[in-house]
Amino acid sequence: ETGVTQTPRHLVMGMTNKKSLKCEQHLGHNAMYWYKQSAKKPLELMFVYSLEERVENNSVPSRFSPECPNSSHLFLHLHTLQPEDSALYLCASSQDLGVGYEQYFGPGTRLTVT
Amino acid sequence: GEDVEQSPFLSVREGDSSVINCTYTDSSSTYLYWYKQEPGAGLQLLTYIFSNMDMKQDQRLTVLLNKKDKHLSLRIADTQTGDSAIYFCAESMRTGANNLFFGTGTRLTVIP
Numbered sequence: 001e002t003g004v005t006q007t008p009r010h011l012v013m014g015m016t017n018k019k020s021l022k023c024e025q026h027l028g029h030n031a032m033y034w035y036k037q038s039a040k041k042p043l044e045l046m047f048v049y050s051l052e053e054r055v056e057n058n059s060v061p062s063r064f065s066p067e068c069p070n071s072s073h074l075f076l077h078l079h080t081l082q083p084e085d086s087a088l089y090l091c092a093s094s095q096d097l098g099v100g101y102e103q104y105f106g107p108g109t110r111l112t113v114t
Numbered sequence: 115g116e117d118v119e120q121s122p123f124l125s126v127r128e129g130d131s132s133v134i135n136c137t138y139t140d141s142s143s144t145y146l147y148w149y150k151q152e153p154g155a156g157l158q159l160l161t162y163i164f165s166n167m168d169m170k171q172d173q174r175l176t177v178l179l180n181k182k183d184k185h186l187s188l189r190i191a192d193t194q195t196g197d198s199a200i201y202f203c204a205e206s207m208r209t210g211a212n213n214l215f216f217g218t219g220t221r222l223t224v225i226p
Binding site for chain 2: 004006040041042043045048056090092100102103104105106107108
């Protein structure tokens with residue numbers, strides 16, 4: 001399998017549930033990212049990891065908790081979410097950090113919070 | 115803060131040229147990108163242009179950059195039905211963290 005994969009592709013959860021989104025990249029990249037894509041809004045960068053270290057956290061609420069156990073895997077742990085958190089969550093990876101390194105995106109997880 | 119704007123919709127007939135426009139506010143952009151998102155898929159990088167260039171051509175795609183007006187455009191020649199998708203422009207201006215700022219996207223519909 002190649003590229004960036006995300007599981008699950010669709011997730012429906014209640015506000016009191018705890019769930020996790022998984023991202024895996026098979027490209028040998030060192031940097032990974034979580035983005036949130038909401039309807040009629042620009043993509044929002046949530047978290048950036050480089051060599052398993054978090055390098056950016058863009059004022060994301062604590063109900064979103066990322067984890068990067070190794071350079072190939074990235075998780076987003078979710079708990080006590082709100083309906084406005086319903087969105088498409090995209091994972092991406094790039095060879096390294098820095099302007100000019102292309103980001104490769106996964107297909108996303110469509111999250112619905114009820 | 116950074117502000118990247120696009121028109122939300124564009125319809126063209128198959129075989130015609132499509133021009134998708136984007137305006138941005140930060141003059142310190144270093145790279146500007148065009149991404150394509152097909153239904154149910156992630157974003158795919160189509161092309162990019164460095165800020166010291168004013169034009170880049172790649173097969174059917176032509177990118178024009180007007181730095182004075184902070185205006186970026188993507189022209190698709192001989193548009194095909196397979197080009198129907200949402201197109202996002204994005205800019206990056208920081209070193210270190212590869213922080214991309216995206217527009218809201220333009221949904222291109224190609225009419226057979």
